[in-house]
Amino acid sequence: MPSCTITRRVHFNAAHRLHNPAESDAWNRATFGPCNNPNYHGHNYELEVTVEGPISEQTGMILDMKELKGIIQKEILDRVDHKSLNADVPFLDGRIPTAEVLAVAFWEILEGKIPAGELNEVRVHETGRNAAIVRR
Amino acid sequence: MPSCTITRRVHFNAAHRLHNPAESDAWNRATFGPCNNPNYHGHNYELEVTVEGPISEQTGMILDMKELKGIIQKEILDRVDHKSLNADVPFLDGRIPTAEVLAVAFWEILEGKIPAGELNEVRVHETGRNAAIVRR
């Protein structure tokens, strides 16, 4: 039988700024362009979390979508929604909050928190045009 | 050369209820919450079917999208669209109609019906936020 996964999609709104403090201001402006704006800009992020595993005979589910939603809410959304990703999120301290870095950071947090099946993919849409994906 | 697939997306509207008759009403209410409502609720389902295979020199196609659409129409949509997934669909009898169970059931039906290439993925979107995927 082929493998089965479920995906839950959530959203959050956050400010961010791309800036590497180890480099000069000129380097940061040249590298990150308008994303380096000191007073931030922001996004409506969409986050998709995918879990792979066997389907329970008793429930017809890999993992209850409501339970998965609750885990994402507690582990991720409560810590990033309506925040500055640079100033307000301890688990991002010292990291440049690109979509790639967010996807990796969310993977690291969620990987140990899935109660049935295992984390398969984390997808972060920064806009409708830009996304980063971490896959097992 | 890397592999190539095509995907056709269709939609159907159906009622469903999550309920396991082998368990008590209390267990069902606790497990499925509002999805256990006796008089059903429903969804605008989106179904994506992906086929992998070589591209024909003569047509430039793996499989004609119109032919794939016709197969999905006959094998799936004619049996689930504007139906109750619990009461009106023989191939779901005795199964709890979660997104996962639908994706597996659709895979089982479609796998033997693809005339060129082979079935690669079945994706069932229950809402814009919840999906289940079966992949080879």
Place this chain on the structure above:
Amino acid sequence: MPSCTITRRVHFNAAHRLHNPAESDAWNRATFGPCNNPNYHGHNYELEVTVEGPISEQTGMILDMKELKGIIQKEILDRVDHKSLNADVPFLDGRIPTAEVLAVAFWEILEGKIPAGELNEVRVHETGRNAAIVRR
């Protein structure tokens, strides 16, 4: 100065059946087609509620979106989400739950409940292709 409105969009999942008990079964089948299926079908409804009014100098708002969301939640969503629109919703008793009838019923309920400004439009999307709109 031109007028200003705000719109809040929410969603709910419900089952329904189009059936007029004053008419024969044959008439109902001929008139409503697959929407007359006795065991229901269902939709992911999207509901948009628009309020017109002056913008407060103190808040920059016509009406707080969170407050509007709370009113829609209490007055509409708590009564229709994960329900059968035919069997579980007292304010729809004796009415055929088309998109038009839902839009009118929601307008009647919401009109007296807007604490600032006045109700301007209620839009009910039954699918991505079908909608009904009530406008002042």
Place this chain on the structure above:
Amino acid sequence: MPSCTITRRVHFNAAHRLHNPAESDAWNRATFGPCNNPNYHGHNYELEVTVEGPISEQTGMILDMKELKGIIQKEILDRVDHKSLNADVPFLDGRIPTAEVLAVAFWEILEGKIPAGELNEVRVHETGRNAAIVRR
């Protein structure tokens, strides 16, 4: 003949914070909730600008969409995209950057800049769920 309008949709990414400096911090937190976060949050805004007017026999157009796009780019997007709406946008100084206030401010700027026809509507989508509209 009925009237005709054209609509151009564009997007921008910005940070903002809802805060009224004439009120206490406690009032601001109670009124704006997480939208009052001192380090900002942000959005992918969608802006729709509608122009009404007669259709030119020579071009088949009310106003060239590319020209309309250019006006919006110069008058609005160059001043708000990848910015903080509180700190970086002179025409918003002293105003609370809600969706309503943005829609009014954009209307005021664009109204005098439309070279053919007249401005008919400005719509600002803060998220897929929240919008403000100014109409003539």
Place this chain on the structure above:
Amino acid sequence: MPSCTITRRVHFNAAHRLHNPAESDAWNRATFGPCNNPNYHGHNYELEVTVEGPISEQTGMILDMKELKGIIQKEILDRVDHKSLNADVPFLDGRIPTAEVLAVAFWEILEGKIPAGELNEVRVHETGRNAAIVRR
């Protein structure tokens, strides 16, 4: 009671070229830019047709969505879908097929064909960013 409308959304795929044969090639290239390409370009058009009228007590409908869909199919889609709007559509002969001109032409055709209620709005989306609207 406020007025009620229904909207049906359909789509079609067509090629077009913006070109005014009464003007020089140089004028056409300068005015229409890449849209003047002699070998055409094309779009996935979305067409929304809105009808206003009283709601029938017997059906709960202004007009059956399936009937409205059938009228749009016969009067519009069968004549424009998978066509060149310049070369294959008699009712567009001698007209420049901009979104504005399409919206007006569709209005003219549909206005006399609505069997219950009256035509209220025709909206033509050329892309997700560009639309034209004719309203009563």
Place this chain on the structure above:
Amino acid sequence: MPSCTITRRVHFNAAHRLHNPAESDAWNRATFGPCNNPNYHGHNYELEVTVEGPISEQTGMILDMKELKGIIQKEILDRVDHKSLNADVPFLDGRIPTAEVLAVAFWEILEGKIPAGELNEVRVHETGRNAAIVRR
């Protein structure tokens, strides 16, 4: 650590016709149906390009999205946007411009042009319902 990819989504508008000149007109009409229309039809194509690679410590990026966007613009969009895919695009000469053929052709062009990481997937959406995907 799991692998990471980034995806950039762009769009273009083009005309095309499905026709194999090595076959008879009757065969072409029977095989391609309305897609064989001699005067073309067209689409709003969406193109998604995915790149896999290590994340730079210095930038937090696999590859700058702006740089990826520029490569797609120069290598693909400047050659296909507002064109006929049959008549105006040298790299498609002698090929039938289906979604599958476009995805393969874009892969061939982009594969050697990615300055960091490697091309992982090319996805071509012909409509919201039809797509072709080439994956490594």
